[in-house]
Amino acid sequence: MKARFLFVAMLAVAIGLVVSACGPSTPPFQCKDKLGCVDIAPNDSVHIAYAFVTSGENSTLGLDTKYGAEIAVDDKGGKVLGHAVKFDGQDSGCNAEGGQTAATKIAADKTIVAVIGTNCSSEAVPGAPIIANAGLTMISPSNTAPYLTDPAKRAPGYFRTAHNDKVQGAAAAEFVFKQLKYTNVATIHDGGPYTEALANVFADSFRKLGGKAVVEAVNVGDKDMKPVLTRVAAGKPELIYFPVFIAEGGFICAQMRDVPGLEKTTMMGADGIFSPDFLKACGKNVVGMYFSSPDFSAFAGGYQALVDKYLKKYNQKSTLAPFHAHAYDAMNMFLTALENPAVTVKDADGTLHVQKQALRDVIAATKGFKGVTGNLTCDPTGDCADPKIAVYQVNADNFSSLTMPKNPIWKQGQ
Amino acid sequence: MRRFSERLNLTDVIMFIIGALILLLVVVGSAATLYAGKYTTRQWLDLVVFGVALGSIYALIALGYTLVYGILRMINFAHSEVFMAGPFTAYFLADAMGKSGFLDQNLFVGLLIIFAVSMTVSTIVAILLERIAYRPLRFAPRLVPLITAIGASFFLQYFFRGLYGPNIKVYPEIAFLKNVIRIGDLNIQYLQVLVIAAAALMMIGLQIFIQRSRTGKAMRAVAEDKQTAALMGIDIDQIIVITFVIGGALAGAAGVLYALMFKQVNFIMGFIPGIKAFTAAVLGGIGNVPGAMVGGMFLGIIESIGPTLFLDGLNVPAPQQLKDAIAFTLLVLVLIFRPSGILGEKLAQKKA
Numbered sequence: 001m002k003a004r005f006l007f008v009a010m011l012a013v014a015i016g017l018v019v020s021a022c023g024p025s026t027p028p029f030q031c032k033d034k035l036g037c038v039d040i041a042p043n044d045s046v047h048i049a050y051a052f053v054t055s056g057e058n059s060t061l062g063l064d065t066k067y068g069a070e071i072a073v074d075d076k077g078g079k080v081l082g083h084a085v086k087f088d089g090q091d092s093g094c095n096a097e098g099g100q101t102a103a104t105k106i107a108a109d110k111t112i113v114a115v116i117g118t119n120c121s122s123e124a125v126p127g128a129p130i131i132a133n134a135g136l137t138m139i140s141p142s143n144t145a146p147y148l149t150d151p152a153k154r155a156p157g158y159f160r161t162a163h164n165d166k167v168q169g170a171a172a173a174e175f176v177f178k179q180l181k182y183t184n185v186a187t188i189h190d191g192g193p194y195t196e197a198l199a200n201v202f203a204d205s206f207r208k209l210g211g212k213a214v215v216e217a218v219n220v221g222d223k224d225m226k227p228v229l230t231r232v233a234a235g236k237p238e239l240i241y242f243p244v245f246i247a248e249g250g251f252i253c254a255q256m257r258d259v260p261g262l263e264k265t266t267m268m269g270a271d272g273i274f275s276p277d278f279l280k281a282c283g284k285n286v287v288g289m290y291f292s293s294p295d296f297s298a299f300a301g302g303y304q305a306l307v308d309k310y311l312k313k314y315n316q317k318s319t320l321a322p323f324h325a326h327a328y329d330a331m332n333m334f335l336t337a338l339e340n341p342a343v344t345v346k347d348a349d350g351t352l353h354v355q356k357q358a359l360r361d362v363i364a365a366t367k368g369f370k371g372v373t374g375n376l377t378c379d380p381t382g383d384c385a386d387p388k389i390a391v392y393q394v395n396a397d398n399f400s401s402l403t404m405p406k407n408p409i410w411k412q413g414q
Numbered sequence: 415m416r417r418f419s420e421r422l423n424l425t426d427v428i429m430f431i432i433g434a435l436i437l438l439l440v441v442v443g444s445a446a447t448l449y450a451g452k453y454t455t456r457q458w459l460d461l462v463v464f465g466v467a468l469g470s471i472y473a474l475i476a477l478g479y480t481l482v483y484g485i486l487r488m489i490n491f492a493h494s495e496v497f498m499a500g501p502f503t504a505y506f507l508a509d510a511m512g513k514s515g516f517l518d519q520n521l522f523v524g525l526l527i528i529f530a531v532s533m534t535v536s537t538i539v540a541i542l543l544e545r546i547a548y549r550p551l552r553f554a555p556r557l558v559p560l561i562t563a564i565g566a567s568f569f570l571q572y573f574f575r576g577l578y579g580p581n582i583k584v585y586p587e588i589a590f591l592k593n594v595i596r597i598g599d600l601n602i603q604y605l606q607v608l609v610i611a612a613a614a615l616m617m618i619g620l621q622i623f624i625q626r627s628r629t630g631k632a633m634r635a636v637a638e639d640k641q642t643a644a645l646m647g648i649d650i651d652q653i654i655v656i657t658f659v660i661g662g663a664l665a666g667a668a669g670v671l672y673a674l675m676f677k678q679v680n681f682i683m684g685f686i687p688g689i690k691a692f693t694a695a696v697l698g699g700i701g702n703v704p705g706a707m708v709g710g711m712f713l714g715i716i717e718s719i720g721p722t723l724f725l726d727g728l729n730v731p732a733p734q735q736l737k738d739a740i741a742f743t744l745l746v747l748v749l750i751f752r753p754s755g756i757l758g759e760k761l762a763q764k765k766a
Contacts (some may be wrong), residue, residue: 191735218735250677254676
């Protein structure tokens, strides 16, 4: 009796399946993707999340990238495949704990199809594996630590439109050695992955060129930099390179001239402090300081239009940091990939099915993508940038108007 | 002999060995650094001056912790926010005065106004804190006010964030204070003189107030024994409010000195100095006013000079990064040999 009932039930199910498969309407979408799919109902929006630092001392970095990505959405008319794009996210705080929290929250939200972030490399170290485990794809517009795309350590699904600091550190060293003709330098980092790696790449490259370089370190949150600067002063360096963030960089720069022996030492920073907020934090000592940063003058023709839109929409110069263009490109890579039929299947009623593994594959296969920051091609380790590093110098006018210099004084390879 | 071994338990032995090892490392490291002679006398003196200036500020904040602990037996973790509230509010005034040039022309008056505003705001915050967060819990178990203090600390941080925004604000630069006095190898900026002198004056004033005045006597009595003090006709509530007022005013003053030295202020600026000052209070012997001063100075100087002196000779790379580790290791060292802090025991004996 029981067996017969089971047989009938199975038969019913089988017939049901056959009938529905042969029905007059197109077959319902079945997700065959290895990592699963995100289904978006006809009236729902396509949800892209960010993990940016949007509060605290380093918030300009986060707001800059957020604005860059938002403009990319605007340029697409706010829509992809007829669905509105919803772009929101989490504050990742520019530290490991914040990165982990933000990534965990994003991973828990099943409506998210893609992630743009993080800002600081320290956030991505714990954050990227969590996003990867959730099957999501993330593109960072501003992580530059070499660690993140190291083949042995990279989280699958992690990409970046920012340059790798192997490039920046070497370029900065080349500038100091060949252009400024200095032979004795010091560099200060704060122990975080971005700053430590960049300082060490700089020092190693500088030593390879034949100079002498000392590496010193402070802690994130330190305020009294005079002791460490006194240590540095003992080596009588001609230049100090401090690729740190705005808070610590501001303290180093502001206290530099108070330390005997460093009254005339040249200062140089990196892209993490290439922002008007840093000029404020440092004060007048900043005049004459050098910065290594992406070369904005080498960006494609669309860059100026992007800056104009940015200034018009957000009406503030103070957030213009180096990475809005990278964020713009990252968002465009996602929007373009989502329109690819290999990634997103659209039902007749407008329902979208985004296949997660396919999205990763399509992003990974990016080749010659025409972005604002250059022609982007993703290599197998997730580095998609077209890195062009330049050196800028802040002058008195920049300081009084709190704007960053527009034209580089030196470009790599020239 | 047998009695001696009975008295000596394993924990004591291990603690003693740890202490001895730390001490050995300190001595060997210092000797190696000094022998290498990489740093000039002038640089060592600079480091000491930086340390004393920072230590003075730690000491001023530490007084707030130690006074409240002495009287309420409670650690006021929101004190770091009292420290933040004053200078964060006074920034707007300082900025306006700096931009209009008033501060450069009338430096003394300008600074006095900034100090007055900052100390007033910090004091008001401290009074409200006592009134709203602590007084209703006066007779609750000890853990309850502690948790409330942490909650109040977060509340104040985010209240001021909402009020003035999350970004850093930068105090104006005062050219006059950048001048340097030279005495032989010793170089001191006017700013450092101001910080050290102002802190010393306030601490001496406080000590005299506590030891000589009627109210100070009442404060000591309440610290000793609340019930008995009340029976003697002392208004305990009033004394506690006075304690918070003094702690708040000192924190407000410390905040301005801190802002003049480091320029940047924001809503989270109190957190790290607060932790350091609390450490200084424990180091000096919590509940003990001169102890807080000694602890603050000790911590400031060790943070400034310690990494270079102890670790440079041992060829540790980038030792400045380890300054907190060194400071806290020395805290452990002090507590191994003097469990109640540098000056803690004396007070305990007097109380007994």
